[in-house]
Each structure stands twice: as structure tokens, then as C-alpha cells.
Amino acid sequence: MRILVTAACAASLFASAAFAAEDPAAVARDFQARASNGGLAFEIVRSLTTEVGGRLLGSPGDGVAVEWGERKLKELGFANIRREEVRVPNAWRRISERAELVGVTRQNLRIAALGDSPSTPEKGFEAEVVRFPSLAALEAAAPGSLTGKIAFIDTHTRRARDGAGYGEAVVVRSRGAPLAAARGAVAVVIRSIGTDSHRFPHAGLASWGQDHPPIPIGALGNPDADQLARALERGPAKLFLDLRTAVAPATSYNVVGEIPGDGSSDEIVLLGAHLDSWDLGTGAIDDAAGIGITVSAAKAIAERGAKPKRTIRVVMFAGEEIGIKGALAYAEAHKAELPKHVAAMEADFGAGPVYRVTPDPSLPAALQTSLRSALAALKVEAGSAKAEVGPDLGPIHAGGVPTIGLALDGTDYFDVHHTEDDTLDKVDAVAIAQSSAAYATAAWLAATHPEPLKRGTSGESN
Amino acid sequence: MRILVTAACAASLFASAAFAAEDPAAVARDFQARASNGGLAFEIVRSLTTEVGGRLLGSPGDGVAVEWGERKLKELGFANIRREEVRVPNAWRRISERAELVGVTRQNLRIAALGDSPSTPEKGFEAEVVRFPSLAALEAAAPGSLTGKIAFIDTHTRRARDGAGYGEAVVVRSRGAPLAAARGAVAVVIRSIGTDSHRFPHAGLASWGQDHPPIPIGALGNPDADQLARALERGPAKLFLDLRTAVAPATSYNVVGEIPGDGSSDEIVLLGAHLDSWDLGTGAIDDAAGIGITVSAAKAIAERGAKPKRTIRVVMFAGEEIGIKGALAYAEAHKAELPKHVAAMEADFGAGPVYRVTPDPSLPAALQTSLRSALAALKVEAGSAKAEVGPDLGPIHAGGVPTIGLALDGTDYFDVHHTEDDTLDKVDAVAIAQSSAAYATAAWLAATHPEPLKRGTSGESN
Numbered sequence: 001m002r003i004l005v006t007a008a009c010a011a012s013l014f015a016s017a018a019f020a021a022e023d024p025a026a027v028a029r030d031f032q033a034r035a036s037n038g039g040l041a042f043e044i045v046r047s048l049t050t051e052v053g054g055r056l057l058g059s060p061g062d063g064v065a066v067e068w069g070e071r072k073l074k075e076l077g078f079a080n081i082r083r084e085e086v087r088v089p090n091a092w093r094r095i096s097e098r099a100e101l102v103g104v105t106r107q108n109l110r111i112a113a114l115g116d117s118p119s120t121p122e123k124g125f126e127a128e129v130v131r132f133p134s135l136a137a138l139e140a141a142a143p144g145s146l147t148g149k150i151a152f153i154d155t156h157t158r159r160a161r162d163g164a165g166y167g168e169a170v171v172v173r174s175r176g177a178p179l180a181a182a183r184g185a186v187a188v189v190i191r192s193i194g195t196d197s198h199r200f201p202h203a204g205l206a207s208w209g210q211d212h213p214p215i216p217i218g219a220l221g222n223p224d225a226d227q228l229a230r231a232l233e234r235g236p237a238k239l240f241l242d243l244r245t246a247v248a249p250a251t252s253y254n255v256v257g258e259i260p261g262d263g264s265s266d267e268i269v270l271l272g273a274h275l276d277s278w279d280l281g282t283g284a285i286d287d288a289a290g291i292g293i294t295v296s297a298a299k300a301i302a303e304r305g306a307k308p309k310r311t312i313r314v315v316m317f318a319g320e321e322i323g324i325k326g327a328l329a330y331a332e333a334h335k336a337e338l339p340k341h342v343a344a345m346e347a348d349f350g351a352g353p354v355y356r357v358t359p360d361p362s363l364p365a366a367l368q369t370s371l372r373s374a375l376a377a378l379k380v381e382a383g384s385a386k387a388e389v390g391p392d393l394g395p396i397h398a399g400g401v402p403t404i405g406l407a408l409d410g411t412d413y414f415d416v417h418h419t420e421d422d423t424l425d426k427v428d429a430v431a432i433a434q435s436s437a438a439y440a441t442a443a444w445l446a447a448t449h450p451e452p453l454k455r456g457t458s459g460e461s462n
Numbered sequence: 463m464r465i466l467v468t469a470a471c472a473a474s475l476f477a478s479a480a481f482a483a484e485d486p487a488a489v490a491r492d493f494q495a496r497a498s499n500g501g502l503a504f505e506i507v508r509s510l511t512t513e514v515g516g517r518l519l520g521s522p523g524d525g526v527a528v529e530w531g532e533r534k535l536k537e538l539g540f541a542n543i544r545r546e547e548v549r550v551p552n553a554w555r556r557i558s559e560r561a562e563l564v565g566v567t568r569q570n571l572r573i574a575a576l577g578d579s580p581s582t583p584e585k586g587f588e589a590e591v592v593r594f595p596s597l598a599a600l601e602a603a604a605p606g607s608l609t610g611k612i613a614f615i616d617t618h619t620r621r622a623r624d625g626a627g628y629g630e631a632v633v634v635r636s637r638g639a640p641l642a643a644a645r646g647a648v649a650v651v652i653r654s655i656g657t658d659s660h661r662f663p664h665a666g667l668a669s670w671g672q673d674h675p676p677i678p679i680g681a682l683g684n685p686d687a688d689q690l691a692r693a694l695e696r697g698p699a700k701l702f703l704d705l706r707t708a709v710a711p712a713t714s715y716n717v718v719g720e721i722p723g724d725g726s727s728d729e730i731v732l733l734g735a736h737l738d739s740w741d742l743g744t745g746a747i748d749d750a751a752g753i754g755i756t757v758s759a760a761k762a763i764a765e766r767g768a769k770p771k772r773t774i775r776v777v778m779f780a781g782e783e784i785g786i787k788g789a790l791a792y793a794e795a796h797k798a799e800l801p802k803h804v805a806a807m808e809a810d811f812g813a814g815p816v817y818r819v820t821p822d823p824s825l826p827a828a829l830q831t832s833l834r835s836a837l838a839a840l841k842v843e844a845g846s847a848k849a850e851v852g853p854d855l856g857p858i859h860a861g862g863v864p865t866i867g868l869a870l871d872g873t874d875y876f877d878v879h880h881t882e883d884d885t886l887d888k889v890d891a892v893a894i895a896q897s898s899a900a901y902a903t904a905a906w907l908a909a910t911h912p913e914p915l916k917r918g919t920s921g922e923s924n
Contacts, residue, residue: 046692049689050689050692050693050696051565051566051696052566052567053563053567053569053689054569054570060567060568061567061569064566064567101515103513104513104514104526105514105515105522105523105526106522107515107516107744108516110882197887197888198660198662198883199662199743199882199883199885200660200661222887223883223885223886223887226885226886226887227511227512227515227744227885227886230508230512230886231512234512234513281661282569282689420572420661421660421661421685423661423685423688423689424685424688424689424692425659425684425685425688426659
């Protein structure tokens with residue numbers, strides 16, 4: 001209790017001392033009005049998805065996206081715009097894919113090869129399918145029991161606002177192939193990690209252990225997985241699979257731009273989202289939405305008049321989908337500068353709205369308080385646990401950079417995530433404006449906070 | 463007013479005289495209980511969509527569907543099961559299709575060739591696209607103005623419970639190609655006739671006039687049509703199109719089975735739905751649902767104990783999707799027997815529920831009254847206009863057969879109609895049970911009605 005009172009006093013003291021006693025809620029309302037007026041976040045999503053479309057690292061779209069990113073930051077008046085190289089030795093791509101349920105007729109099933117899947121043998125092959133209702137059931141299968149067969153891992157993804165159901169299910173994508181290979185399987189098909197009931201397979205990265213050579217792995221849309229499960233209820237079933245994929249070295253770039261600070265401009269408040277996308281759709285919710293939210297938030301700060309003392313840096317990360325390649329490169333390239341990264345926010349969970357704020361406990365208590373009270377004006381609740389750290393902030397967070405978690409409502413996110421259906425029409429213009437305002441508010445408060453924001457020292461007041 | 467009173471008196475008189483005064487509402491509630499118990503209608507949809515899948519006339523699935531139909535009627539104890547030949551000189555099929563928006567990158571657009579579309583030239587072609595917001599705008603274009611170009615007809619389909627929006631929009635599919643060809647176009651793409659916002663093109667039959675050779679025509683899913691429209695807002699745009707199609711002679715069959723009547727068994731109450739489907743999905747709502755509703759309704763009548771005096775005939779029509787081929791063949795083959803068809807009902811608008819009943823005005827007033835009061839117990843309203851006649855009843859209705867219109871709720875029907883996404887998960891088990899009960903009730907009342915049901919004579923009491 002004493003701590004809270006102290007924090008509140010400190011907040012009001014610093015606020016009145018330094019920035020003419022800005023009411024945090026008024027800051028949020030101001031950014032909400034700016035975000036709603038003109039709808040820049042939505043317009044950025046429209047521009048990226050229309051002009052570029054899909055942009056998997058290594059595809060032509062990825063190169064066009066980097067040019068788009070630089071051009072867009074320039075158009076919007078950002079400073080210090082640059083591209084920072086990200087090299088990938090084995091950028092994967094799909095060439096073609098076909099799956100058929102073989103019975104009296106051959107029924108086409110919609111399949112997508114998962115990222116890094118090798119090709120099936122030339123012209124495909126047919127094999128018997130063995131269904132496992134869970135990864136645990138596959139783990140319980142005896143060695144050699146799948147020799148020459150296709151393992152079908154049939155796990156459903158639970159819908160949840162915070163994406164917890166994805167976390168539970170996605171291990172099927174990462175651990176399914178090595179477990180099946182260890183038991184002799186020649187290929188794996190999984191029920192897509194997704195919450196919709198449409199015939200869209202959900203792409204995503206697979207992985208293999210060191211013990212067995214990689215085997216082909218693909219995902220079926222939920223209705224197709226239902227169909228395969230029903231066929232297997234009636235008796236043995238075979239699948240025909242023909243997946244063609246390839247890999248090649250590729251280079252991409254993190255695209256960076258800044259709204260320079262005034263006074264402590266060497267201190268950085270980072271706003272990040274990823275520029276790449278899976279190849280099937282146009283990457284609207286994943287992650288043009290994040291690009292729209294963060295770029296529009298920084299632009300709103302620039303337009304507000306008074307320069308914040310710290311620099312706002314927007315980073316459009318490369319290659320998030322294929323293993324946070326850009327984030328790893330950024331952390332490495334900016335290693336020396338990381339202590340100057342005083343706060344970081346990421347938007348990579350759709351268009352919003354933002355429903356919860358969770359500042360890193362190492363941030364000054366007064367800043368935490370003003371973040372919570374400002375965002376309450378946008379109907380954002382205060383999180384009680386540790387701040388969620390998005391994928392692209394992982395490496396710099398591990399390097400000591402404190403984050404401000406802004407949770408985007410992901411209730412419908414896994415309906416279209418990584419599918420062909422990830423297109424502009426799935427982005428809600430009202431929701432993304434609120435998200436833009438929430439990010440702008442948080443970045444503004446961090447960039448203008450009067451106390452020092454030094455990692456491991458300013459946090460001591462907690 | 464006098465007519466209504468007379469009709470009501472007649473109804474109660476005949477009901478008490480002949481069938482031990484069955485309360486029509488009690489009949490409906492009885493069939494509702496039977497339909498809910500066991501869910502036969504849904505199980506039939508599950509069986510057809512799982513075991514057969516897509517079944518366009520001319521495809522292997524169509525032949526398997528005919529065998530399925532005969533087997534299913536036999537399993538359920540129908541009598542007089544038979545197949546009646548339907549020959550088609552030019553059964554169309556798709557081989558492959560590809561569309562790309564050509565710009566700085568090539569963006570894949572999801573397209574489906576429309577039925578009877580010819581192929582594009584070998585290896586496809588690229589051409590400039592000209593957008594028309596409506597068919598009227600295309601009609602207003604000058605002759606020659608589309609020479610060498612692709613016409614894009616960009617009309618939206620309005621959502622409506624009774625499918626009125628489809629009727630408004632579908633002329634684009636039938637009239638688009640001849641209008642564009644007359645103006646020099648080399649191909650046509652249309653915004654799908656569908657109300658969803660998913661990347662599923664909606665298939666369907668196109669047509670051409672006599673004046674110009676057919677040109678290729680394909681449909682884009684709504685998000686892809688949005689994308690093309692946005693690209694065209696920014697400036698000229700080209701499409702690459704590669705549609706491969708073929709035609710070949712084919713034979714299919716109407717599958718017929720009966721619940722024989724007792725007393726007036728030469729009089730027929732027909733329950734019809736179509737067995738074929740478009741090729742992209744598994745034809746769950748279109749029209750396995752109709753097969754499930756009508757077959758389960760007839761089965762429920764057979765199970766009720768007392769035989770109705772008239773025969774219930776179930777007809778699984780062939781080739782509805784490619785121009786009501788089976789319905790035309792049925793009307794021709796049964797020409798002499800048509801006067802004995804005393805009432806006909808069709809289910810070809812999804813799984814329901816049934817929300818409106820509209821008996822043909824030529825049916826006895828007492829029967830009309832009991833139909834309305836029975837179905838009111840299933841929350842079915844009384845229609846005021848002429849009975850809707852479904853596509854497969856068209857030819858026999860033209861031959862004088864009265865219909866009982868049972869309107870199925872089509873609010874969501876055009877979300878998945880003719881798409882890959884027409885799969886079992888789109889069928890609501892509760893809705894289809896109510897529909898089955900409504901059809902059983904109407905067929906029962908028509909088959910047991912004590913008055914003579916003779917076309918053009920019994921109707922005179924109105």
C-alpha cells in the first residue's frame with residue numbers, strides 16, 4: 001500500500017515537474033482521436049497487403065516489402081531510415097502440394113506443406129494413414145509401428161483471447177515430425193493449428209530433431225481433417241501425398257526509422273512488428289496489422305507537436321515467420337546499443353483492440369502507474385502477471401530490454417492466421433485505431449517520462 | 463371470408479371422416495420427435511459427403527453417388543428402387559486454373575472456372591483488366607471497347623433469407639460472358655455470386671449466346687475481387703489467366719424409391735432433391751442436405767405405422783447443377799404419369815430450418831389449411847404468395863403438378879454455396895431435423911388427405 005502511494009506521488013511529482021502535468025487519460029484520448037481521424041493504421045495495412053501481398057522471406061514479395069517499408073517511412077516523415085541486412089542460408093518455399101483421400105473415389109483434401117518440409121518422392125506416393133488424437137498418443141506408439149505409414153496428428157486448437165490454445169496445440173507442428181520419424185513414419189499430416197471451420201490449411205514452421213532425417217509434413221484445414229477422421233472411423237484409409245518444396249539462400253532486411261527525441265535522444269523506445277508474412281495470404285492480420293499499428297503510433301507521436309525527449313524507433317523485422325531471423329540479427333547488430341533501449345513494445349497478434357497492459361516490473365513505478373491509468377481510458381485493463389514478450393522482442397528482452405506488454409484481442413486471430421484467408425477484409429478499422437492509440441499512448445508516456453529509464457537501476461524504486 | 467370458413471369446415475369434416483381426426487399440429491410434433499431422435503437427415507448428409515464427396519455429373523464421384531443412393535434407399539427399406547437414365551452430350555469438367563495479378567510482384571488470386579467455360583489458350587495469357595461495377599455498366603460499354611481485354615464484373619451479392627440477392631446477382635454469371643464477348647473481350651472474371659468474405663470462389667454454370675464464340679470465364683472469391691478492385695483504383699492492372707477445362711459425353715441416373723401407398727397407391731406425392739453437386743466441395747448444403755431431408759422424411763412416414771393412402775416417391779435428381787438435366791429427363795420419362803403426381807416438394811436450399819409454407823392454390827383448401835396449422839407447430843409461417851418452385855420441380859410443375867413450397871432459411875446459404883467450403887461442418891443438426899419433420903408432415907398430410915387430389919378439379923373448391 002505504501003509503495004502504491006509512493007508511486008502515485010512520484011508520478012504526479014514528475015509529471016508536474018517535467019511535462020506540464022499532462023493527464024495520462026487525456027493523452028490516451030488525444031491519441032484515440034488522432035487514430036480515428038484518417039485511420040492511418042488501417043491505410044498502412046491496405047497499402048502493404050494490396051501493393052505487396054504475400055512476403056515470405058526469400059520470395060519476390062519480401063524484397064518488394066522492404067522497398068515498400070522504406071518508402072512508407074519516408075512518405076510519413078520518419079528520420080534515420082535504413083535497412084539492416086538479414087541473411088538466411090536456407091530460405092524455404094512451397095512449389096506445389098496435393099493430397100487425396102484414396103477410396104472408391106479420390107477426394108481432394110486441401111493441404112499446405114509446413115515450413116522447412118522436404119518434398120515427397122517425385123510424383124508423390126500413397127500410404128496408409130494412422131490417426132493419433134494427440135501428441136501423447138503418438139509418443140506412446142512403439143518404435144517401428146509406423147514403418148511405411150503416414151501419421152495423422154488430429155489435435156484441435158482451443159479458441160482463447162490470449163492465444164493460449166495456440167500455445168497448447170502448436171507443439172504438434174514442432175514435435176510431430178521427429179516423433180513420427182522415430183517410429184518409422186514416411187510423412188506426417190496434422191490438423192491445422194487453427195480455430196476456424198473453413199477449408200484453409202494453416203501454414204507455419206515445422207522442425208526435426210537431430211536423430212532422423214526430415215520427413216515431409218503438411219497441414220490439413222479443419223474440415224479436411226474432419227473428413228479424414230471420419231473416413232478412418234469407417235476403416236483403413238490411404239492418402240496420396242505430393243508435396244514439392246525447395247530451399248535457397250536469401251537476403252532480407254530489417255527496416256528501421258525513427259522519430260528523433262529531444263534531450264535524451266540516444267535513449268530508444270522501440271516499437272516493433274514484422275514485415276514478412278507467410279506465403280499463402282496477404283499477411284493482413286499477421287503482421288501488416290502490427291506494421292500499421294506501430295508505424296501509425298509513431299507518426300501520431302511525431303504529429304503531436306512537442307518532441308518527446310527520447311527517440312521512438314520503429315523496427316519492421318524481417319523473417320519472423322521462419323524463426324525470428326530479423327530479431328536475432330537486430331539483437332546482434334545493436335548489442336552495444338541495447339542498454340540504451342529503455343522500453344520496447346511489439347504488435348504481432350492481429351488488429352486488436354488492445355485489452356490489457358502489462359509493463360515490465362523493472363520500469364519505474366510512476367511510469368507503470370501512468371501507463372495503466374492512461375490506457376484505462378481506452379478500456380484497457382491492467383495486467384497482473386509478467387509482461388508478455390512477443391517473438392521479435394525475445395532476443396533483446398533476453399539482452400535486458402524491458403518491455404511494455406500490450407495484449408491484442410486474439411479471439412478470432414487463429415481463424416485466419418497463416419492461411420490464404422489472411423486478407424484485408426479481416427481487419428477491423430475501429431479495432432486497429434484503438435490499438436494504434438494504445439501503442440502511441442504507451443510509447444509517448446515512455447518517451448516523455450521524466451525519471452531516468454535505466455535498466456536495472458530505475459527499476460529499483462519498485 | 464366465406465371461402466375461408468367453408469375451407470375450415472371442409473377440413474375438419476374430411477379429417478374426422480377419414481383419418482380418425484388427427485390433429486395436424488400433433489402430426490407435426492410427432493414427426494419433430496422422430497426427426498430429432500436419431501437424426502437420420504444429418505446422418506444421411508454425413509454418409510453422402512464422407513463416402514462420396516464431390517459428385518459433378520460426369521465425374522467418378524457421380525457414379526459412386528448413384529450407387530450410394532440405391533444402396534441407401536435399400537438399407538432404409540424403400541420399395542421400387544430404380545435408376546432412370548440421364549444422358550448428357552457435353553459434361554464439363556475443370557482440369558486446373560490459375561490467376562495472377564501482375565504488378566511489381568505476381569499475386570496469386572483464387573479463381574474457379576465457371577461451368578462450361580472453355581480453356582484459355584495453352585499456357586494462359588496476360589491482358590489488361592477493365593472493371594464494371596454492374597452488368598448495366600458492361601452493357602453500356604461500346605462495341606469493340608474491350609478488344610483484347612479481360613472484363614471484370616464486380617457485383618456484390620446481397621444476403622437475404624429467401625435468396626433474393628442471389629437472383630439479383632446471378633445474371634452476371636449467365637449474361638456476363640456474351641455481353642463482354644460482344645464488346646471484344648477475350649475473357650471475363652466476375653466477383654463470385656456469394657455472400658461470404660473468404661477466399662473461396664463460387665462455381666456455377668455460365669452461358670453464352672449464339673452470336674459470339676464462348677470466351678473463358680472464371681469467378682474470384684470476394685477477398686480476391688476486393689484485391690483486384692483495389693489494384694484497379696491505383697491504376698491499370700493486368701491479369702494472367704490459365705484455365706484448363708474439358709467436356710465429354712456422360713451418363714448419369716435419377717435414383718427413385720418409394721413408400722407405397724395403400725388405397726390410392728397410383729397417386730404420387732413426390733419428394734425431390736438433387737444427388738449431384740459442384741466439384742469443389744463435398745456438396746453438403748447443396749444438396750446432400752436436401753437428400754437427407756427428403757429421404758429421412760419419407761422414412762419417417764414409413765415408420766409411422768399406418769400406411770398413407772398415396773405413394774410417397776423420393777427422387778434423387780441427376781445433374782441439377784449443369785442445367786436440371788435429371789429433372790428434364792424425369793418430366794419426359796414420366797409424362798404419362800404426371801396427372802397422378804398430386805403434390806410435389808423439393809429441398810434444395812440448404813439444411814433449413816423451414817420458415818414458410820406455401821401450398822399451391824390448386825390444392826384443396828382443407829389440405830392447405832391443415833398444412834398451415836400443422837407446420838405452425840414447427841414455427842413455420844404461412845406464405846401468402848404463390849408457392850416457390852425449386853429448380854428440379856420446374857419441368858413437372860410446368861406439366862401441371864402442384865407444389866407445396868417449404869422455404870428453407872437461406873440466410874447463410876450463399877456463404878458456402880458452390881464452394882470448396884460446402885462441407886459437413888456447415889450443416890446444423892438441429893435445423894435439419896426440423897426441416898425433415900416439416901417435409902414429413904407436409905408429405906404425410908398430402909398423402910393421407912381424404913379429399914381427391916386431382917389437378918384442376920380438386921382445386922376448384924378454392
